Amino acid sequence: MKFKTGIVLILSATTIGIDTSLITTSITADAQEEKSPTLSSNSVTQRTVTVYPSDFLTYFQRNGSAANFNYDIQNFVQTLTPNMKDQSGNVTLKTKVDMSQNFTLSGSINLGDKSSESGGADGVGFLFHPGNTDVVGVKGGAAGIGGVKGAFGFKLDTYYNYDGDPYFYPDPSEFSPGQAYGAFVNGTSGVAQTLEESAQPISQPSNNQFKPFKMSYDGTSKMMTVTYDGKIWQQDVSNLIGTNQSMAFSISASTGDNFNLQQLQLSNFQYTIAQGTVHANYLDENGQTLKATITTSGDIDTLYTTSQVTIPGYTFERVTGAAHIGTYQANAQDVNYIYKRNQDFATITYIDDTTGQVLTHKEITGATGESTNYTTKTDIATFLSEGYQYVSDNYPKAGVTFTNQPQNFEVHLMHKSIATTETKQVKEVIHYQYKNGKQALNNYVATPLTFTRTVTTDQVIGSKTYGDWMASSGTSFEKVTSPSLKNYTPDVPQVAAIDKVSGETKDIVKTVIYMKVPSAVKIPMDKDKVAPHNPSQPSESSKKGQTPSVPVTAQANKKELPDTGAKNGIAETILGVIVFLATAGWLKLRKNQE
Incomplete structure (x- = not known):
């Protein structure tokens, strides 16, 4: 454009x-002399110039x-x-x-x-x-x-x-x-x-x-x-x-x-020519008005004077802007009187009664005689949201009026705690298995023992305090006799009773192994074969051998036993034991292979 x-x-x-970015020619001083108009009277007539x-x-x-x-x-x-x-x-x-x-x-x-x-x-x-x-x-x-x-x-x-x-x-x-x-x-x-x-x-x-x-x-x-x-x-320019x-x-x-x-x-x-204007402004260090501005007007180049005022709660510091005494100029002038606030103060200390530590320290300031709208409500609400509970405070509900003496207040809080009940069950299970790990009988499951205790949680730091476990259904498991299983015998005939069970006790798991019981095997003997002599110390297996059905009668007057069949019976017994042992070994080998 x-x-x-x-x-x-x-x-x-x-x-x-002036928007200098839009000006291509720099401002230069006039080579010709430029004079300022001179005025001496404050009347409108004398201020009117041609x-x-x-x-x-x-x-x-x-x-x-x-x-x-x-x-x-x-x-x-x-x-x-x-x-x-x-x-x-x-x-x-x-x-x-x-x-x-x-x-x-x-x-x-x-x-x-x-x-x-x-x-x-x-x-x-x-x-x-x-x-x-x-x-x-x-x-x-x-x-x-x-x-x-x-x-x-x-x-x-x-x-x-x-x-x-x-x-x-x-x-x-x-x-x-x-x-x-x-x-x-x-x-x-x-x-x-x-x-x-x-x-x-x-x-x-x-x-x-x-x-x-x-x-x-x-x-x-x-x-x-x-x-x-x-x-x-023509235009009405009043607006x-x-x-x-x-x-x-x-x-x-x-x-x-x-x-x-x-x-x-x-x-x-x-x-x-319009009269010059001077504004005496009374401000705090942040530029906020403390007292209404005093405005004076006068003819250009005539004398003006301004002065500081007393403002309660403040102390005069300095003057900025135009001098407090000077002459009126074409442009309005501002004489700024800067005041420093008298720093009366009050402190509010928030204390953790649980630990005895100071949570925070607030300091509020104001001029003597002034009141503050600060309340502890917001800060207390913040601490409550963090898990504290209110105890007491001595801060005035209507707020503090500042004096020339320091004022100190305390707000006390403590950690809020919540108590809950924790429940635990201790179980007993007995597994009945074959030697190879396969299940032989249904598991035995005892009625669980129930324990409870109180848990108290600190809502500020999250720490937990535990009470003692209390039994609700006893503190022991009864003895358990292993059930019978045809052709098998348990390695533990009876699981002993368990006493002094508590909430700290882990679940109890036992295993009973069932082993197959071997059966006796009869092997016919050859009557023409002579059985070996009985050993002087027979083995345990020979003692368990089957008792022959025909009693044997010894004759002391003969060197040799008569052929009554007793020798054959002894031989059969010995062979039976041998065959039994061999069979048992073979069965064990077969099971291992399986």
């Missing part, structure tokens, strides 16, 4: 600095690109922007205008030699605002008005802006073909907005022609009237001025991609 160029008259209610062309440098300060061009003292012309891209220049009145009085500004304006369609821009604006005298608005479409809160003014606009930005709204659509126009501007919000009902077309810039321009203002009715190019504009009585004034112009030579020729400017 291209920036507009032009001259603008602006009235503003706030202070803003600025003639020869007085221009006495009353106006040149800035931006305007500072690069000397004031033409022969033709009384001040160049605001040269016929170049991206220029911004302005002149600011060194004193403020008293808006309760009338003023008249007359002269001529040169808007350049090109319309916007031919590459010309941007126009001239006139500004009034209550800020410092060196404050101007943003260049381009803002017409030197936008960017200054509370500003308002009048502009001769030679470039149409289709789009707005943070400093100005788009121009009225009726001028979209690029028609130059004049209008009042409301910039009180900081964004320049053309008052469409006041807008009227004007001739396009041509031949660098100077055209008469006049602005007059009625301090009573607040009506502002502008005459230019055969047109008249734009607000309560501001003194306002700074500037005339500005700028160029962008489009450009024009833009100049001002002053003929006469009659106005009443």
Whole structure:
């Protein structure tokens, strides 16, 4: 988007600095001597001045690109922007205008030699605002008005802006073909907005022609009237001025991609110089107001004086800003009296009665005689949420009133504990298995023994305290006889009773192994074979052998036993034992193989 160029008259209610990022030409000191106006009387009549062309440098300060061009003292012309891209220049009145009085500004304006369609821009604006005298608005479409809160003014606009930005709204659509126009501007919000009902077309810039321009203002009715190019504009600016009585004034112009030579020729400017204002502010070290500001006014360069005051609970420290005694200037001055608060204090100590330790230490301060809205409620609630329980405190429920003596308070808390019951069962199980680990009989499961105890948990640190186990169903298991199983015998005929079982006892698991009982095997004997003699010490297995069914009778009178069959019986017994042992060994081997 291209920036507009032009001259603008602006009235503003706030202070803003020049947007130097938009100025391509640096501000340079005037080669010509500029004098400040001199006043000596405080009457309105004596404060009313007339600025003639020869007085221009006495009353106006040149800035931006305007500072690069000397004031033409022969033709009384001040160049605001040269016929170049991206220029911004302005002149600011060194004193403020008293808006309760009338003023008249007359002269001529040169808007350049090109319309916007031919590459010309941007126009001239006139500004009034209550800020410092060196404050101007943003260049381009803002017409030197936008960017200054509370500003308002009048502009001769030679470039149409289709789009707005943070400093100005788009121009009225009726001028979209690029028609130059004049209008009042409301910039009180900081964004320049053309008052469409006041807008009227004007001739396009041509031949660098100077055209008469006049602005007059009625301090009573607040009506502002502008005459230019055969047109008249009138606007009630009372709502734009607000309560501001003194306002700074500037005339500005700028160029962008489009450009024009833009100049001002002053003929006469009659106005009443506003009195200077001094504000005596009474603040604490954080800039907060302790006492209402005292405002005084007086003629420029006359003496003012301010003084400190006594504020209970505070001690005066220093003065900042303007001196406490001085002279009134065009811009308002602030004398800041800084006070330090008398630091009376009270302490609140939060104590853990369970451990005896201090949980936290609060210190509150305030001026003597003041009260604090601090309560212990919030901090106590925080500790309760962390597992504490409230015990007591001596902090006043209505809060503390500070005195010149230290005050100390205590809040006592303790760890909250919760008691629960823990239950445990001790079980006894007996497994009945074969030697190979397979189940032989159903498990024996005794009725469990139940124990309970109390568990106390600290809600702050989570520690647990345990009581003793208490039996609910006895403390012993009875003896258990191993059940019989055909052809098998248990390795433990009876599992002994278990006494003194407690909650600390682990579950009891026993295993009983069942082994197969071997059966006797008969093997027929050959009668022709002679059985071996009985050993002098028979083995255990021979003792367990089957007893023969026919008794044997020995005959002592013969050397040899008669063939009664007794020898055969003995032999059969011996062979039976041998076969039994062999069979048992074979069975064991087979089981191992399985």
